[in-house]
Amino acid sequence: MVDRTVVYDYISRVEGQGSLVVTISNGKVKDAKLEIFEAPRFFEAFLRGRKALELPELTSRICGICPIAHVITAAKAVENALEISLDERTIALRKALALSGIMQSHALHIYFLAAPDFLGYPSAIAASKDLLDVVKRGFRLKMIANMVSEYIGGRAVHPVTLTVGGFTKSPPVEKLDETIKSLDSSLKDAFETITLVSGFKYPEFESDHINIALSNKGEYAITEGVAKTSSGEYFDSRDYRKHVSEEQVPYSNTKRSIFNGGGPFEVGPVARFNLNYDLLCDAAKEAAEKSGIRPPVKNPFKSTIVRAIEIIQAIEEMRSILKEGVNVPPPRKPKLRQGMGTALTEAPRGLLYHSYVLDREGNVSKADIVTPTAHNSWRIERDIYELVPLVTHLDDNSLRSLLGMLVRAYDPCISCSVHAFTVRLIRE
Amino acid sequence: MSTGFENPYVPAFAKVVEIKDENPITKTFKLKMVNGEALRFRPGQFDIISYFGVGESAFSISSSPEEKDVFENTVRKVGRVTTALFNVKPGDMLGVRGPYGKPWPLEKVVGNDLIIIAGGMGLAPLRPVIHYIAKHRDLYGAVDILYGARTPGDMIYTYEFESWKNIPNTRLYLTVDYVPPNTKWEHDVGVVTELLRYVKPRMRYTSVFVCGPEIMMKFTAQLLLRMGFFPSEVFLSLERRMKCGIGKCGHCQIGYKYVCKDGPVFNLEEIGLLPDVIE
Amino acid sequence: MVLVHLEESLLEVLKYAELKYFRMVSDDDLPNEPLDVAVVEGAVTNEEEAIMIKKIRRMSKFLVAAGACAVTGGLNAIKNISPEGEVESTVYSSPEHVRSGKAFGLNEYVNVDAYLYGCPIDRRELINTLMSLVMRVPPYIPGLTVCMECKMNGNECVFLTRGELCLGPVTVGGCSALCPSNGVACEGCRGVLKGTNPKGLELAWTNAEISPDLIRLKLRKYSDVYQVPAR
Amino acid sequence: MFIKEDARYWKLEMSFVLKREELPHFSKHIVSKGYSLFAPVKKEGRSAFKKIGEDHVDEISLDYIRTTMPPLKALLIPPKETLLRIKDGRIEEVLPNPADKIAIMGVHPCDVNAMSLLERVYTDRPEDPYFKARRNSLLIIALNCKSADEYCFCTSFGTGPSLDEGFDLLLTDLDEGFLVEVGSRKGAELVGDFYMPKALSTDLMEKDETIRRAKGMIRKHVNTAGIQRIMTGALYNPIWNELAGKCTGCGACNMVCPTCFCFNVVDEIELDSGSVLRSRTWDGCLLWEYAEVALGGNFRRDLSARIRQFVNHKMNYWLNQYGALGCVGCGRCIEQCPARIDITNVVARLRGELL
């Protein structure tokens, strides 16, 4: 028996289109479905038959928010398949590029997607009428992140210089000082962001899931390393499929990822923070202290704070990488051959997996791409099951906006969920 | 006007004094130079109007050359600059450069009969000619004005037709391609060249001024030659893309001629040899 | 989304225009009043999207297709050339649940008044376009090729010096030849410029003894070069 | 009367030898005189003109045949140049500062001659003040060619491989160093306080020999005899259609040609200052938009008509317009054409010299 149906199509302020349908029966969630509305992109299919060397550029177009992560992951997977190793500077510069991508995405999320929820505005544009300084600060942070991406990658979105084997062009030395100076100047904005997000009122809610993030010796891992789980396991990208499987859910264009033996799991800033806290730089740790959060963070809403901390980490690390010099050797022309290559890296929203099988001419015969949003999707649904019974007193509107906030806390990037994702509330 | 003697790209400011609606997509702008100087031009010359932030476009100066302190441009809305001009109100400021180009050879044809053939907007550069003739009527022989447009509603300067007919020894023939239902029309229907049957030219002593869409000029020119007019006495005013008006940007070249410097008025003898003239 | 990449410039532009509906940053619903300008991103890949774009078209006086996907279908359109259903079944085990047809640019379904080319679109062009619209004139993107901009930047041609297949000769310029200037061949993300001759380019590649396979892949990327250009 | 021997003597008086290893010092000397110095440097095997800072004089390499970009055109009419800035009813001319002195070193004869052609266009009344200002502050140190490649055909127009006028200083690469000849007062001033030994008559002989050798390397040729008549007669030749099948329509030839001078003008709004910038950018007749008018009209709709315009402008119309053919035989359009269209070949075929 259906007593009320509330439809909330199109979750706004997530990148892409999606919907959430929650059926509530007797104060309990009977069913929660994260649906994807935006047409999936079928990247994996049309990648077949394309050239391996095209992969970074092609996969970059999976998403306009985190193209950098796709470029890097695709390049790494191909390098693995072709057994190409990189020199240290190239690896470092790649990390700096990845960090700039994370900073871009986090600044966007904090100021334009999340902050309006906490400040009570429908959008950042609306907020800019009263809080111009705050909005401008968000733009500034994003702009500086873009600047670094452009500096290293040739373009802020869909970078062009990163290629299989390295960079087609070293960043221009003439602009190095200017770039480092901008980063220096953004640190102040980053700390003010910490103050801002620490002041937000977060809903009381905790949930516990397995966390998975990349881990590497001696660094806050982003582009290099192996997957580490909160259950203490480690696995290499080659063994990814042994640990994570997928099933298609009938209502969605996304596939749901399952951690073998463990069910739903979480990836993203919180997972990285929880698993790699010790490896954060001093400034980031100081920021964590200031905002009063420490691992393990279990309240998904507080991911906003973790993002702010990661911005500081990103700035610090980009600075030190750039300071060590930006000249990298030109890539050697790779020898194409048969093989299989995989890679795992940390995209802004968490673990990203690419895997390719190449034929003898170096053409792609099979592609497998799993995005952070796909990794998180089941976890988000589970959270809803847990959250709703705690807040049955809320009316439809408030409940919808709370659920919207929860989904947004994972910053699901629907446009890009390769196997990709409105809050529809059905009360029975 | 001596603006920009040093820098020919710098427009002078002109104030819009009056805007007349000619038809739904054509307006005539009366402009006055802000520096108080007159725009000294000869019939057939053009100026380049700037709408700052959008760009510049060339327009024939369509007012009487005798009028000293104001001048007019008639503009048909077809693209960016012209759309911007349609948003302009009296009192607004525009940029003006010019005048540029070779005028109609009014001195050279003194004593001759004149046939003026215009299609649509092509009447704009010929209106100063008509005003000039009215002022200096004794300099020329018989004058026939043949004007065609797509429909009666597409005609411009209709409010002046009566006064043109009253110029001594001058006739005005009108035609349209098509008369929409419920429209009053007591003149010809058909293409403008058909109006030529009304004129009895003394070939040797007749000069023809033609301006209109390129395709209309093509057919008119062919017919005039067949009728026995002298190529050197048939003058056309051409239109080409223009970005500078002073022979630098290259766009208006037809063969070795620049429309902005060597034209826009050419006689058929000159044009006959050039490629890419008629689409 | 491109609007977000404008950062502070967005606020400047908004001094002149009011943003009515921007799904990504706001909770507002698609308004029911007529819009002056709609900037639409993304390809149309299914029935619902086709209905949506037709609705937006009816509501708005001026429609801008922004980005490769909205202009030509973008990379998504690569799959248009494989048989229906094949693509879907490669990715999903039960393809009947997937709602997607082929990917097309907006002009397949509605009249588009202006285009913003590229993946991603160019920031300067977006600002120019918005400012033109604020002044109530149609926007303008100069009709030059990537190749010309590449020369203006003083680059060496990647095709002539390294034999790499570059779509610069037939691609709408305006990106400052970004890729070739970074040592990478142009992939044609901005689509084919009117008046250029892709057949000539294909011939040039064939004459340079490039494998037909490579040529085929190159000519069908962001847009099928033999399709009528959007511009 | 000026007899040949006198000329030779005078030439010797004003000729010097710059030792190869002195080139960086001389370059520094030029910079120290307040010039911004542009010279060719090697980049991935190709040479390109770059602004040379005092610390980079060692990078200058005068051993090159052709740069992709025509150096003088790029300096005198930059690819994109703001002409006017308009704000609050005021128009500001963005003219180059006449005090900015520029020196360019190592330009080959064809390029210097191409600049003289550009000068005819841009100083034809009314003068272009932007071009003019830059030209006035430009010092040209030309470089005779010591070698040529399969694309060069300057000898067809007398525009190379050596230069007789149009320079401030002229270098010729000799065995031991560079012969430096003075062509103007500005040039004389520059060498006046930099010590260089006077040239010997043997040096001049070596120069002649170098040039003779360079000439010998030139294999392409355009027969210019009666060329206008032939070109005009061929306006409706089917060759234009045939070329249109091969040409990509990319406009690279327009960009790299040192005598192509066409430009487009655009207004843009600068958001933060609220001013309007009116700029010009290089344009070319190979483009569809070049001859497009309102409502989609186009006077060169077919690529064949556009190619015909390019070739005829160089080999025909220029002569009527500015009294000289518009090609200097630099070979750039041939080298940079992805479709391998060769202007010399086109002319030869129209003359019936080639099938």
Ligand SMILES: Cc1cc2nc3c(=O)[nH]c(=O)nc-3n(C[C@H](O)[C@H](O)[C@H](O)COP(=O)(O)OP(=O)(O)OC[C@H]3O[C@@H](n4cnc5c(N)ncnc54)[C@H](O)[C@@H]3O)c2cc1C
């Ligand atoms: C000598 C001369 C006299 C003219 N006289 C008149 C006149 O009296 N009344 C009138 O309405 N129009 C006249 N035109 C045509 C007028 O210049 C164009 O209609 C106008 O430039 C279109 O500009 P736009 O920006 O609105 O169009 P768009 O199509 O947006 O054009 C963009 C640019 O293309 C060029 N362009 C486009 N069409 C033309 C064209 N037909 N001629 C030249 N350049 C063009 C311009 O440089 C313009 O800035 C004349 C043109 C010339 C050359």
Ligand code: SF4
């Ligand atoms: S160079 Fe080509 S691929 Fe690169 S941005 Fe420009 S159009 Fe796109």
Ligand code: SF4
């Ligand atoms: S036409 Fe070709 S060879 Fe002649 S000057 Fe121009 S680029 Fe050089």
Ligand code: SF4
């Ligand atoms: S050849 Fe074409 S682009 Fe070059 S100057 Fe002549 S008309 Fe202009």
